[in-house]
Amino acid sequence: MRLRKRIEDTSENNIFWITMTDLMTGLVLVFVVMFFYTYMTSHLELMKQKLAKETATKQLQESLVAQNIDATVDLATGIVKISDLELFELGSDELSDDGKKYLDKFAPAYFNSLFTNEYLNKNIKKIIIEGHTDSQTFAGIYNDDEQYMKNMELSLNRAYNVANYITNTSYDKTNADRLRKMIIVQGASYSSPVINNGKEDFAKSRRVELKIVTNNTQ
Secondary structure (H helix, E strand, O other): OHHHHHHHHHHHHHHHHHHHHHHHHHHHHHHHHHHHHHHHHHHHHHHHHHHHHHHHHHHHHHHHHHOOOOEEOOOOOEEEEEHHHOOOOOOOOOOOHHHHHHHHHHHHHHHHHHHHHHHHHHHEEEEEEEEEEOOOOOOOOHHHHHHHHHHHHHHHHHHHHHHHHOOOOOOHHHHHHHHHHEEEEEEOOOOOEEEEEOOOOOOHHHHEEEEEEEOOOO
């Protein structure tokens, strides 16, 4: 009788632990499925937003090309690069006459493209206007830090003068209030040179970039 009792008790304990094991396994599977679903949903949304931005920037590029405006558009980031040869004399931060003529065409085409594009008009937060120089040194006795900051001053002044001029062109002023809150001016000195075949391309390093920051920019 005692042996039978012991066997019955052991059986009951095994049933209990098997049930708890099954429950824990089920809970783990539920969490795994929930995690995978959340990850895939988030990933698909990011891919959707990325595709929408690339489509929008492609339309921006097509608009500039259609109006015969020479500018380089990065389709992945939306960055528009303008060579400083289009805007400034070498070593100067004052817009040239040719530079002003260029911006008279570029600014309305650029802004109107941004605000008539459904995705960009809805998601755009900031427009960063950033000046860049090449790494060539200024004449005179300057140490490396001074050379860098002299180029920083030049790049910042160029970006400012571009921003100042384009906000006063004849673009559609419907979005002027929004635009004033969006524009940020930055200088980068020669911190981001353009390298071709292992060497700096001085002409391409000297540029002004317009960067679009959207709600979904990571």
